[in-house]
Amino acid sequence: MLWCSIIRRQFCRPQLQIRHSSCSGAESITKKSIIQSYSKESVCPENKISIIGFGAVGQALCATLLLKNVTTHIAITDPNLDDRLLHDYQFGSVFFKNAVIEGSRDYAVICQSRICVIAAGVRPRKGVTRIDIASDNVKLLRSIIPNVVRHSPNSIILIISNPVDVLTWATAQLTGLPKHQVIGSGCNLDSARLRYLMSEIYGVACSSCQGWILGEHGNSSAPMYSTWTVGGAYVSDLNTSMGSANDVDNWQGIYERMREGGATVNSFKGYTNWAVALSATDIINTIIHDTRKVHAVTVCANGYYGLKTDVYLSLPSVLCKNGILDIVQMDVPQSEWEKLNASAEYLYSIQKKISL
Numbered sequence: 001m002l003w004c005s006i007i008r009r010q011f012c013r014p015q016l017q018i019r020h021s022s023c024s025g026a027e028s029i030t031k032k033s034i035i036q037s038y039s040k041e042s043v044c045p046e047n048k049i050s051i052i053g054f055g056a057v058g059q060a061l062c063a064t065l066l067l068k069n070v071t072t073h074i075a076i077t078d079p080n081l082d083d084r085l086l087h088d089y090q091f092g093s094v095f096f097k098n099a100v101i102e103g104s105r106d107y108a109v110i111c112q113s114r115i116c117v118i119a120a121g122v123r124p125r126k127g128v129t130r131i132d133i134a135s136d137n138v139k140l141l142r143s144i145i146p147n148v149v150r151h152s153p154n155s156i157i158l159i160i161s162n163p164v165d166v167l168t169w170a171t172a173q174l175t176g177l178p179k180h181q182v183i184g185s186g187c188n189l190d191s192a193r194l195r196y197l198m199s200e201i202y203g204v205a206c207s208s209c210q211g212w213i214l215g216e217h218g219n220s221s222a223p224m225y226s227t228w229t230v231g232g233a234y235v236s237d238l239n240t241s242m243g244s245a246n247d248v249d250n251w252q253g254i255y256e257r258m259r260e261g262g263a264t265v266n267s268f269k270g271y272t273n274w275a276v277a278l279s280a281t282d283i284i285n286t287i288i289h290d291t292r293k294v295h296a297v298t299v300c301a302n303g304y305y306g307l308k309t310d311v312y313l314s315l316p317s318v319l320c321k322n323g324i325l326d327i328v329q330m331d332v333p334q335s336e337w338e339k340l341n342a343s344a345e346y347l348y349s350i351q352k353k354i355s356l
């Protein structure tokens, strides 16, 4: 059957999740007299999202999760968390219907999360690649992950920190969690950047421009030109030299603009945060609401697209309430597969150099 070959199901099956005791705080004397108990509140937070690392990315993510109505319950932890910064968000929560924003330097605040997002760590400075900061951020991850697993053992873990593919692999190793539960934000942002650039060129909505960037969220990413469509039309059908040196439309140049998107923003403000926060919010929305949208996220690629190592990189993945459900297998041209394979070989060589 056709759908069997397109949708490769093996990552996980939906199943019931059981959650345990509450982590609510102490009650004041006046609260007891004004708010009188009528029933016991459910102790199972259904949509609690925890953000580990409240820097530029973590702060933007807190805002986008609330503004896009993905959740009403956010927990934040960061060793440098300052109450005054937290209050800025908590005071703003008045303008949401029922938002709970809690924060602490103590990891206990993240207990019973549906999803824990890792946004802690150093950023690549100007002129430095994401891979160059791997050892610093893997070291940090080694201190973070045991706390996450201790306080939120059933949670899905979404990695944003860079290099995201390598850190997703490292998290999978450090946690021992089933592989569908550990996801990297990967090329969801790269594919979004591409769609934005296409929408500029064609003057149509981003939602009518589609196309995958797969592989590394970084310099070895693979432009899958054969998947790029505008209003449903395949660009490569109309431009058979797409992506080659003879391409009069210079799609390779457009891919390079996409690839340098982060560095371009970084060269002005020293970091990127809003686009990645919206990208992560999109991924989290799919998981929380079980919409089964397909995202280019970091997964263990072994067995897909002819890749035969436990390398972590972005493939088009169906996400569900339990994490990664299926991988979309496309019949890609040899030249595109070679780029994906080169990205896999590069990332695998980096994984092998890292001792956990």
Ligand SMILES: NC(=O)C1=CN([C@@H]2O[C@H](COP(=O)(O)OP(=O)(O)OC[C@H]3O[C@@H](n4cnc5c(N)ncnc54)[C@H](O)[C@@H]3O)[C@@H](O)[C@H]2O)C=CC1
Binding pocket: 052, 053, 054, 055, 056, 057, 058, 077, 078, 079, 080, 081, 119, 120, 121, 122, 123, 124, 137, 140, 143, 144, 160, 161, 162, 163, 164, 185, 186, 189, 217, 271, 272, 273, 276
């Ligand atoms: N995957 C992607 O598309 C993107 C990834 N990033 C990455 O996200 C990471 C964070 O970037 P920014 O927020 O700009 O950095 P930042 O420097 O603004 O914030 C990092 C935060 O991590 C915190 N932190 C340090 N140790 C911690 C620990 N043990 N537990 C919890 N928090 C801890 C710091 O106190 C700081 O608040 C970087 O690695 C950056 O490269 C950034 C943008 C896009």
Ligand SMILES: CC(=O)C(=O)O
Binding pocket: 130, 162, 189, 261, 262, 263, 272, 276
């Ligand atoms: C920093 C980074 O990874 C990005 O904006 O793409």
